[in-house]
Amino acid sequence: MIKKLLLLLAFVGVATYLIVGVQTETSNEAFTAPIKIAMSTTPLSSPLIIAQELSLFDKHKVHVELLPVRGGHRSFTMMSNGEVDLATSSESVVMFNSFLRQDFTVLASFVESDNDLKLITLKSASITEAKLLEGKNVGMVESSASEFFIYAYMILTGNKQVKFNRVFMDASELGPALLSGRVDAISIWEPLGYQLNKEYGDQISQFQTRGIYNLSFNLVAQKASLENSMESYVRVLAAIDEAQSYIADNPKRAKSIVSDFLHIPVTELEWGWSDYLFRLSLSNVLLSNLQTQARWAIATGSVVDTKGMPDFRLLIDGRALEQAGGLVTDL
Template identity: 45%
Template sequence: MAKVLSICFFIFIITSIISCEQRTHQSTKISPTYKASIKIAVSSTPLSSPVFIAKQLGYFEANGVNVELVKYDSGVKCFNALNDKQVDLATASETVVMFNSFKQSNFSVLTSFVESDNDLKLLSLTPQKYHRLNNLQHARIGIVKDSASEFFFDSLLIMYNKTAQPITRVYLRSDELIPALLNNEVDIISAWEPLSYLLTQQVTSDTSVINSRGLYHLSFNLIELKETTLSTTERLAILKSISDATDYIHTNPELAQQNISRILNIDPSQLRYSWNDYTFRLSLSNALFSNIQTQSQWAIDNQLVDEENSVDFRQIFDRKLFETFMSLEAGW
C-alpha cells in the first residue's frame, strides 16, 4: 500500500509540473507520453542493468516517457554519441566524465545509478610472484591507456610505495589484454570485468595479484548536454523509472539477472560472478565528486590533460534536478 501511495503521489506531482509547464510555455502542448522517443545511449554491460530493466519492464512508459535505448560497447562511445547529438542522454563511467571535462563543459551528470568496489583487478598467471606488488622490477604491465585501467594501476603503485619500480607499460585495447597475458607478452594486466571472469574460463588457478576490493570505486552515470531539449518533467520521469528499476533489482535479484542475461546475451554464470559487487542506487554524492577530483589530479600529474582546462566539477553535477527528484521520492 505504501508503495502504491508513493507512486500515486509521484504521478500527481509530475502531473502538476506538466500543468505548470504548459501554462508557462503555451507552445508545449504535448504530454511526454506522445512526444518523439527519448534516446539513451547505453553501454552494453551489466553496470547498465537499471536502464535495461526500466525499459524491459515498462517503467519508462508507466512514468509517461517514450524511451529508446541505443546500445554501444563502451561508455566512451556513449558519450561521443551524446556529444554528436545522436542521443538525448548517455551512460558512462566517472573516468569518461573526468577526461571529457577537460575538453568541454557543456554536459551535466544527472545521477549515478550503480557503483562497484571490485570491478578492476590486477591479474597474472603467476600471481604469487607479484603478491602485494612484490618483484615488479622490469615486469611488463598490460594497460588500457588513459583509462580507469591505468588510473587503478597507478593508484596501487602509490598505495604500495612502488612508484620508483622500473616497469614496462604495454598499452593495449581491452580485448587484447587476456590474449597478451596468455601468450606471455605481459606479466600482469590491469583489467575490468568481465575480463577476470573470462580469464577464469581459460585458467583454473587463481590469477588475482592482490585483493582489490574497496581500492577503487567505479560508477556508471546518466549524462546529458546542458542544452537539452528535454523538459524537467521528462528528466524527472526518467530518474523515477531508473529508481523503480533499482527497487526491482533489489527485490528480485535472480529475475533481474535472468533478464540481463537475455538482454546482453551473456552467460548467467558471468553475471553471478560479479553481481554482488554492484550497488544499484541513485546518488550524486560527495564521494563521486572526490573520486573524479582524484582522477583529475592523476591525469594532470601524468600530463594526460592540460591543467589550464580544468573545471570545478561541481559545475557539471545537476544537483538541483537530483534534489528535486529526491524530494519527490521522499513525499515532501
C-alpha cells in the same frame, strides 16, 4: 429507505475519496521525444536493462532507445558526438574528459562498485607483488577507470616508484594480449575479468584489490540538451529509480533479466553482483572521487595541455535527480 441508503453510500464514498484519493497523484502527460542512451554492456547497467525490459520507461511516459556499446568511454564519445542523448560512463571517463571539454554534465550516479576492476597477470610471469611490475608491460584502456585503477593501486600499496609501460588498447583486446604474452598484466573491468578467469583460470592470477578503488557509473548528458530534455531525463531517472527498487526486492528475477539481455550466464552475473551498490545519487562522494582522480591525473601527467584543475561542480547538475525524487546531497 433505499434513497437514504444511497445517500449514505455516497457520503462514505466521498469521505473515502477525500481522505485517500487526494493523496494519489496522477500523471497524464503525453509521451515525450525518444531518448537514446548509449549503454555500456556491463552488469553495472542493470538498472537501465531492467527499466527497459519491465517497460518502466513506458510507465514513466518516456520513450527510450538503449544502444549497447563496449565500455563507458565509448558511450561517452557517442554522447559527445551527438549520436545519443545520454551516456553511461564511469567517473574516470568523466574525469579524463573534463580536461578536454566542458559541454557535458553528470545527471546522476546510478551504481557503485568497490570491486569492479581487476589487476590480472599471467601465472607464468610470476608477478606475485606489485613491485614486480617494474619494467613490465601493463595493458589498459586509455582515459578510463582501467587506467586510473592501476595507478591508484600502485600508489596505495606504496609502489608508486615502480615504473611500468602503459600499453593502451581496446577493452576486448586486453585478455588476448595478456594470454599471448604481448603484455604482462592487465587492468580490466568486469565481466571481462570473470570471463578470463573462467576460461583461463589456471593460467592467470588476480591481485587482491577490493576496496582500493570505488567505481561509479553515471548518466551523462550534453549540457546543451539539458534545457529541452530535462523533463525526459527526469522521467528516465524515475524509471531507473523504480528499476533499482525492483532489483532490491526481486534480485533473482532481476539477475535473470540482465543475464538474458547481456547474453551472459547467471553464474557469471552472480560473480560480481554482490559488489554492486545500485542507488541513484549525486553527492560529494562523486565530487571527491573526481577531484582525487583529477589531481592524480595532473600529478602524473596522465593529462596534457591542461588549463589546471577543472571545476567539477560545473559538470554536475542535480536538478533532474532532485525532480525525480532521488538523493542529492551537499551539492
